[in-house]
Amino acid sequence: MVPISRGLFADLLAQGEIFQSRDILRPTYTPSKLPHREEQINNLASILVPALRGETPSNVLIYGKTGTGKTAVAKYVGKELEEASFEDMKCVVIYINCEVVDTQYRILAHLARHFDRDIPMTGWPTDQVYAEFRNALDEEKQVVVIMLDEVDKLVRKGDDVLYNLSRVNSDLLRSRVSIIGISNDLKFTEFLDPRVKSSLGEDEIIFPPYDAEQIREILEQRANVAFCSGSLQESVIPLCAAFAAQEHGDARRALDLLRISGELAERARSTVVTEVHVRQARDKIEQDRVEEVIKTLPTQSKLVLYSIILLEEQGTRNITTSAVYNMYKQLCPLVETDFLTHRRITDLIAELDMLGILHTIVISKGRYGRTKEITLSVYSGKLKSILQQDYRLKDLTNVTVPQQARLGL
DNA sequence: AATCCACAGGAAGATTAGGATA
DNA sequence: TATCCTAATCTTCCTGTGGATT
Numbered sequence: 001m002v003p004i005s006r007g008l009f010a011d012l013l014a015q016g017e018i019f020q021s022r023d024i025l026r027p028t029y030t031p032s033k034l035p036h037r038e039e040q041i042n043n044l045a046s047i048l049v050p051a052l053r054g055e056t057p058s059n060v061l062i063y064g065k066t067g068t069g070k071t072a073v074a075k076y077v078g079k080e081l082e083e084a085s086f087e088d089m090k091c092v093v094i095y096i097n098c099e100v101v102d103t104q105y106r107i108l109a110h111l112a113r114h115f116d117r118d119i120p121m122t123g124w125p126t127d128q129v130y131a132e133f134r135n136a137l138d139e140e141k142q143v144v145v146i147m148l149d150e151v152d153k154l155v156r157k158g159d160d161v162l163y164n165l166s167r168v169n170s171d172l173l174r175s176r177v178s179i180i181g182i183s184n185d186l187k188f189t190e191f192l193d194p195r196v197k198s199s200l201g202e203d204e205i206i207f208p209p210y211d212a213e214q215i216r217e218i219l220e221q222r223a224n225v226a227f228c229s230g231s232l233q234e235s236v237i238p239l240c241a242a243f244a245a246q247e248h249g250d251a252r253r254a255l256d257l258l259r260i261s262g263e264l265a266e267r268a269r270s271t272v273v274t275e276v277h278v279r280q281a282r283d284k285i286e287q288d289r290v291e292e293v294i295k296t297l298p299t300q301s302k303l304v305l306y307s308i309i310l311l312e313e314q315g316t317r318n319i320t321t322s323a324v325y326n327m328y329k330q331l332c333p334l335v336e337t338d339f340l341t342h343r344r345i346t347d348l349i350a351e352l353d354m355l356g357i358l359h360t361i362v363i364s365k366g367r368y369g370r371t372k373e374i375t376l377s378v379y380s381g382k383l384k385s386i387l388q389q390d391y392r393l394k395d396l397t398n399v400t401v402p403q404q405a406r407l408g409l
Numbered sequence: 410a411a412t413c414c415a416c417a418g419g420a421a422g423a424t425t426a427g428g429a430t431a
Numbered sequence: 432t433a434t435c436c437t438a439a440t441c442t443t444c445c446t447g448t449g450g451a452t453t
């Protein structure tokens with residue numbers, strides 16, 4: 001047993017010549033230098049300086065698409081601020097991801113706990129938690145910066161927290177609070193209470209997406225540390241950057257792509273990461289994405305997709321909405337489901353198209369009407385097996401194509 | 410040029426699900 | 432726990448349309 005495992009891992013370990021420090025490529029890592037974000041960093045820093053003088057900084061809203069460095073910049077500036085604060089003028093930065101901590105109660109509890117208050121997971125009235133937090137805050141003179149990442153997630157279900165937090169200063173004697181909201185939805189303030197909107201959006205910072213060149217520099221900076229020297233083919237980074245720039249300048253994706261390319265190269269026992277690995281990695285990411293999307297599809301959409309797969313297997317050419325609908329209507333009783341109307345199926349197909357699982361075009365056959373022709377943009381066998389993992393669809397597993405052809409009236 | 414197929418897709422109302430609130 | 436509210440889902444009804452056929 002021991003010799004086997006030693007051999008097994010020794011083998012794999014011997015190949016560890018690609019990565020020097022893989023974690024640097026993970027999205028959770030906050031680098032000490034953020035290229036092409038100097039402007040935003042300075043901006044945010046100058047908004048927050050008053051904190052060091054004991055004054056209240058403006059509240060800030062930070063906007064930008066995913067992977068534009070919002071969180072990294074905010075955390076970085078926050079860290080610097082804490083380090084720069086003096087003994088007699090304490091600055092505290094509290095970071096909260098609202099996607100994880102997503103209710104008024106949890107946020108207040110989280111904040112209170114940060115000041116070593118004991119708050120039970122559940123049970124207390126919300127205003128008691130609020131009072132506890134406020135008291136803890138006011139115990140000593142300090143400026144507290146609360147960073148709310150993904151605030152838009154919070155707004156969807158009531159903006160009471162934001163309202164309460166933006167007003168907390170008037171309840172405080174010694175301390176001051178300022179809020180930094182981070183959102184990837186540019187229009188989310190539209191759903192805010194106007195009072196909250198004006199107090200939260202005293203200042204705004206926009207994070208534009210990176211272009212290919214900027215992503216390249218970011219990748220290079222990290223790759224220098226993350227990879228062993230010479231283990232990257234020259235064209236690898238530009239290629240990753242180009243792919244990511246196509247996908248709306250998301251640096252996180254670019255880093256994922258680079259990391260997965262490296263992992264694939266490692267697994268393939270290659271000592272160098274090549275373009276081939278990058279392309280493989282891109283395909284793998286895409287495949288994982290599709291798999292994830294399909295798994296979380298509502299049952300009706302899965303049935304529609306299944307119908308299309310069956311039609312394709314059956315060799316039907318020019319799959320139209322009606323063909324899909326007929327097939328779908330036959331499948332529904334097999335899984336004991338009510339069937340939806342034609343109109344709705346049209347919408348579901350449009351949604352699948354949006355998700356990039358299907359490809360549809362409207363074609364006109366003149367006298368013989370107008371239809372939407374549907375083609376799968378993913379390999380159907382793979383799709384089928386993913387769909388069959390759904391227990392609600394298990395009765396379809398044995399549905400054979402010829403039988404369907406016979407039923408198709 | 411007029412016709413007309415077979416469906417796309419908009420509008421609006423109905424239903425449902427989930428979540429808050431009393 | 433009942434009830435109320437809202438957003439999402441779904442239906443009904445409808446108008447619009449590209450181009451082969453007449």
